Amino acid sequence: MRTAFRSLATLTACVAVLAATLAAPAQAAARGRHCVVEAQPLSVKATSKRVPPAMECFATFGEAISNATGGKVTTTADVGTAMSDEHFAEQVVSAANVLSVEYTDIDFGGASFTISGDCANGVGVNWVGDAWNDTFSSARSFNCYVVHWEDWNYGGIRSTGTNGDAGRLYDLDGRSFNDATSSISYQPVEQGTPTRRQLLQDCNAMARSGGCVFQPTSKTEIYRGWAHVGSAVNCTSVTQQRSVAWTATDSTVDKASLEVGVTVGTDFLAKAEVSIKTTFGTEWTVTRTLTDTAVTNVPPGKQENLWRSAKAASVSGRWQVRYSSPVGGHYLWYFDDVVEMPSTATAGNMAWTEQGASCLTGAQQADAATPTKTGLPPITTAQAPLRNTVSAG
Secondary structure, three states: OOOOOOOOOHHHHHHHHHHHHHHHHHHHHOOOOEEEEEEEEEOOOOOOOOOOOEEEEEEEHHHHHHHHHHOOOOOOOHHHHHHOOOHHHHHHHHHHEEEEEEEEOOOOOEEEEEEOOOOOOOOOEEOOOOOOOOOOEEEOOOOOEEEEEOOOOOEEEEEEEEEEEEOEEOOOOOEOOOOOOOOEEEEEEHHOOOHHHHHHHHHHHHOOOOOOEEEEEEEEEEOOOOOOEEEEOOOOOEEEEEEEEEEEEOOEHHHHHHHOOOOOOHHHHHHHHHHHHHHOOOOOOOEEEEEEEEEEOOOOOEEEEEEEEEEEEEEEEEEEEEEEEOOOOEEEEEEEEEEEEEEEEOEEEEEEEEEEEOOOOOOOOOOOOOOOOOOOOOOOOEEEEEEEEEEEE
């Protein structure tokens, strides 16, 4: 997790001294060590940072890589020399169970942290532990697509994904990711990298910097389902005119994020809004709040229910994700999406339904009963289908 620096010099000095004091044991534990850890399924999450991952540590890299490969690969060379030897790297690839070797120095030097396992169904190290947290500066992956994460349990800012050598680590905007890793995830290369979920996560992260752009292709105007916005009750013996004040907020719905379970931010939705307005006009917006009052005549012993169906645009298109370094052999990747964005041109369709009032004996007014939708007209809700495609450019 990256350190946040304060601007006041005195406070900065105090924090630095304290941080150095607290970090010294962890850094000393990692320096000069070569450890091996077994990856776990991505569904397994760490529950406490107090509990480090189960690992075995050795005085030399040769001992560590022999342990990770079950004795299939051995070396007497130091870590930097070994990893610059392509024949040695081929042996590690052939062993098939080494996912990556992480290094505390750039260009594959320093202490090493070797992760073993099978990435066929997605695995990772959900927490590297205090001794190794924020220490990795380079990595070499084998057989799998690896991503470094700023927070434990695969959260926060992430690095660019790699399948091979990364002499230096960078985030998705091309900034240094040195000494910033708290967890690491692995996916199989043969399943297509990156996945649609990963593309959406990366797009969301890069939206502010301009690394992700929505390209709309078609628009269908729809009306959302009926929503109850207010009721008026008349428990007198004569017809009464009643006012119903109502407020409603219409929000944008991103279909791809709902499908893959990723929460997108305001920058991501703002990118979609700009593209949709440019292509289809300025009627559409990310979010809109309306406040109004409706007046109706309520017969004796009746309850009038006010309903609203909001107008929206169901826009089909694709997102273009531009990486600063190749991912899966490409700088550009695309994934399809349907963005449902509310209209600012109309309040939508309004309708009333009527039902018997829940009047207490002798009462002149009563709280509204649960409204019924009986009698509401049909609305246009047909939307464009969402395709689950990923393509490279």
